[in-house]
Amino acid sequence: MQRREVMAAGAMASLAGWIEAAPARAQPGRPVPPPRSRDRLATWRFHLGHASDQAADFGYGRDQRTFAKAGTATAAAAMPAFDDSGWRNVRVPHDWAVELPFAPPAVPASKETEDAVAAHGFKAIGRDFPQNSIGWYRTTLPIVPGDRDSAIWLEFDGVFRDCTVFVNGYVVATNASGYAPFAAAIGDFLDYDGGPNVVAVRVDASLGEGWFYEGAGLYRHVDLIRAAPVHVAYWGSVVRTVPATDGAQVSAAIEVRNAGARPAEALLRQRILAPDGSVAAALPDRTATIAPGATTTIEAAALLRAPRLWSPDDPALYRLESDVVVGGATVDRYVTRFGVRYLRFDADRGFLLNGRPTKLLGVCNHQDHAGVGTGIPDALHRWRIAQMQGMGANAWRSAHNPPATALLDLADEMGMMMIVEARRNSSDPEAMDELDRILRRDRNHPCVIAWSLGNEEPHQGTARGARITAAMQARVRTLDPTRPTTFALDNRWDVGVGKTVDIVGFNYRTDRIEAFHAANPLVPVYGSETGSTVSTRGAYANDPARHVVRAYDTEHPWWASTAEGWWKIAATRPYIAGGFVWTGFDYRGEPTPYAQFPSISSYFGVVDTCGFAKDNYFYYRAWWRSDPIVHLLPHWTWPGREGQPVEVWVHGNCAEVELLLNGRSLGRKAMPRNGHLAWMVPYAPGRLEARGFDGGRRTARDVRDTAGAAHRIVLTADRRLLDASGDDVAILRAEIVDRAGRTVPDAGHRVRFTVAGDAAVIGVGNGDPTCLEPDRASERSAFHALCQAIVRVGARAGTVRVNAAADGLVPGGVTLIAR
Numbered sequence: 001m002q003r004r005e006v007m008a009a010g011a012m013a014s015l016a017g018w019i020e021a022a023p024a025r026a027q028p029g030r031p032v033p034p035p036r037s038r039d040r041l042a043t044w045r046f047h048l049g050h051a052s053d054q055a056a057d058f059g060y061g062r063d064q065r066t067f068a069k070a071g072t073a074t075a076a077a078a079m080p081a082f083d084d085s086g087w088r089n090v091r092v093p094h095d096w097a098v099e100l101p102f103a104p105p106a107v108p109a110s111k112e113t114e115d116a117v118a119a120h121g122f123k124a125i126g127r128d129f130p131q132n133s134i135g136w137y138r139t140t141l142p143i144v145p146g147d148r149d150s151a152i153w154l155e156f157d158g159v160f161r162d163c164t165v166f167v168n169g170y171v172v173a174t175n176a177s178g179y180a181p182f183a184a185a186i187g188d189f190l191d192y193d194g195g196p197n198v199v200a201v202r203v204d205a206s207l208g209e210g211w212f213y214e215g216a217g218l219y220r221h222v223d224l225i226r227a228a229p230v231h232v233a234y235w236g237s238v239v240r241t242v243p244a245t246d247g248a249q250v251s252a253a254i255e256v257r258n259a260g261a262r263p264a265e266a267l268l269r270q271r272i273l274a275p276d277g278s279v280a281a282a283l284p285d286r287t288a289t290i291a292p293g294a295t296t297t298i299e300a301a302a303l304l305r306a307p308r309l310w311s312p313d314d315p316a317l318y319r320l321e322s323d324v325v326v327g328g329a330t331v332d333r334y335v336t337r338f339g340v341r342y343l344r345f346d347a348d349r350g351f352l353l354n355g356r357p358t359k360l361l362g363v364c365n366h367q368d369h370a371g372v373g374t375g376i377p378d379a380l381h382r383w384r385i386a387q388m389q390g391m392g393a394n395a396w397r398s399a400h401n402p403p404a405t406a407l408l409d410l411a412d413e414m415g416m417m418m419i420v421e422a423r424r425n426s427s428d429p430e431a432m433d434e435l436d437r438i439l440r441r442d443r444n445h446p447c448v449i450a451w452s453l454g455n456e457e458p459h460q461g462t463a464r465g466a467r468i469t470a471a472m473q474a475r476v477r478t479l480d481p482t483r484p485t486t487f488a489l490d491n492r493w494d495v496g497v498g499k500t501v502d503i504v505g506f507n508y509r510t511d512r513i514e515a516f517h518a519a520n521p522l523v524p525v526y527g528s529e530t531g532s533t534v535s536t537r538g539a540y541a542n543d544p545a546r547h548v549v550r551a552y553d554t555e556h557p558w559w560a561s562t563a564e565g566w567w568k569i570a571a572t573r574p575y576i577a578g579g580f581v582w583t584g585f586d587y588r589g590e591p592t593p594y595a596q597f598p599s600i601s602s603y604f605g606v607v608d609t610c611g612f613a614k615d616n617y618f619y620y621r622a623w624w625r626s627d628p629i630v631h632l633l634p635h636w637t638w639p640g641r642e643g644q645p646v647e648v649w650v651h652g653n654c655a656e657v658e659l660l661l662n663g664r665s666l667g668r669k670a671m672p673r674n675g676h677l678a679w680m681v682p683y684a685p686g687r688l689e690a691r692g693f694d695g696g697r698r699t700a701r702d703v704r705d706t707a708g709a710a711h712r713i714v715l716t717a718d719r720r721l722l723d724a725s726g727d728d729v730a731i732l733r734a735e736i737v738d739r740a741g742r743t744v745p746d747a748g749h750r751v752r753f754t755v756a757g758d759a760a761v762i763g764v765g766n767g768d769p770t771c772l773e774p775d776r777a778s779e780r781s782a783f784h785a786l787c788q789a790i791v792r793v794g795a796r797a798g799t800v801r802v803n804a805a806a807d808g809l810v811p812g813g814v815t816l817i818a819r
Helices: 114-118 145-149 378-391 405-414 429-442 463-479 510-519 563-571 616-624
Strands: 005-007 037-040 043-048 088-091 134-140 151-156 162-167 170-175 182-185 198-204 222-227 230-244 247-258 264-273 279-290 295-305 318-326 329-338 343-346 350-353 360-365 395-398 417-421 448-455 485-489 503-507 525-531 576-582 630-633 645-652 656-661 664-670 677-682 687-694 697-705 712-717 729-737 750-756 759-765 779-781 786-793 798-805 812-818
Touching (some): 151 230, 247 318, 264 295, 279 295, 395 576, 429 463, 448 463, 448 503, 525 563, 616 630, 645 687, 712 798, 729 750, 729 798, 729 812, 786 798, 786 812
Parallel strands (some): 503 525
Antiparallel strands (some): 043 088, 151 182, 162 198, 247 295, 343 350, 656 687, 687 697, 712 729, 729 786, 750 779, 750 798
């Protein structure tokens, strides 16, 4: 296969056993199996341990005996009878690092070391803080006598970081990676006769894996799975599609495991359900004899006629139901969600989705958010995707690690294409095992369009780097030959790793892509990191002493560019598949351009750590969406600057824009394609207005009014109806306005949030990269008039009232309904 056309979506899938399916219809009498049980282990007890004090670490490692005798003296906190009543109740996903104090350097860091010191956001965690770097979690498993004959295991979607899992005092699993998922079979260690069954997890976050804030703890979901002895194995389903004359050929490879003591004759019966739930196709039945303790792969395929193709515009999802039948009874049902879509990265035409050139309008993101750190609830993942889609983004790069399953599930549903990135670019056995787990977990997600094997590695331009990456790529080819590989390089794109992967990613240096393309015309290219424009939301003058960066599209580090600078290149060259802005959200750690305390988060985002839009958000919004828009900056409240010139910009996509001050036109200008407009306007209080025109007709408008004194708080929620599940959250925005409802741009009042009903504030933020107030709190100072609270509702249906108050202001409130 030439690199000019890197095909995906099943071009190499096996079609053994393919048949044309009968017309879609339900199967009368089809037995409904007892459901495979999945219990989400959300409630835990938590306590800090200690990395250097055995007594404070509950005896872990005492007398070097933790691994000496199975189930004995492993650690006091690992034993079922341990009294954890004094431990704190927490709900997983949970990040304990976000709760820790800040730890400024004892002495100023040198220029050579300041980035490393600041990288994780100055939290008091790591080897210098052994008292904060170990966390213990305990929960009781709901085991009943009838579970004795089941296959039972735990699934961890991600634990940061090095962890040991105990069940009833026995070590059942260890895992080093902070990002790769893993499972632990626990059936042998359980008490089925009514005794307590306790799982304990010791998490060691002393060492990091990245150069950014990474959190600590059980920050992703943990599930308890029960299945029949003969069942579809963990990550045991692969569904692939290839185009056919009459539709799509769907092939399925299902791994069926026999955990029983005798050979089993298993029949695999499968059908495909359409997005509307109807039966779209049936696969032929397959039978197999499976030895005790063995796993057998069973393959079958069918024709899916006239399928709806998955895309950002129509994220249509199909489901493969795989029933395992033993002795005439259905003993397991495994559901695999998939999409039918065809991908191609072309060296001349860029990225093609379902045969159509589609520019990747992407964002890179780390996995933390104000208030909760890396312990992001599912509803907040959904909200974060929606904020980027509102800007026009259709793609997301999970930098620099594989994402949570919850994020991928939502990307499937919402139509956000994903590049999944491995954390470690290495071919050592542990790194390769991590890669295996990532691939096996994620390869059925239609949102995933490529596997990234690394980012800016020092060996990227060397023969050694090429060998390492080639070994990883070979593993990708084995487990998922349907998607291409890529690498995010910041130099030496034409040697080493750049000669190995299918698609070459340019981190910045977008202006060098043209020369690379001329010299390497068969290599697909895209911007794996673009922009890195830095800004402080709501600030319009640089103030280095206060670590403030103005929000015009002008400021960036030496290696980066403005938003306009890179996008004008990528937008006008069809061979560039697109680009991924660094970053969508501001993130903790790596506080560029100020790596000194008290800057604790980055300034790169098009939105801040709360998701509040900066002005550059509207530059991308203008050119990544087609609906008309104009956006004015800055605000228009400048007391004491009367008569002084103010730099006024307009982002927008209308053909022409007219600017008016207090009703007087300051002129009409043509909007340059992929550009912006600017005026110097002598300040006068009142109304600044931008009007956008297309074909002589006004199609968009934006205003900035001079604000009066702060008067009240306007509190709004992203949605009012929530699920009474104990896990759903509402994202609340508190905005300080004057009597006329105009935003007061310099308002910084401390806002107090109170909750009445079955709910609680689980985190707060304001987007200020220098704010040192705690995230786990019920109050927060507004920053440029805004702050945020994340409220989690309980499991009891009813109404919840949230109020926001501040001294001297009329309070605001919102009512939520949990149902």
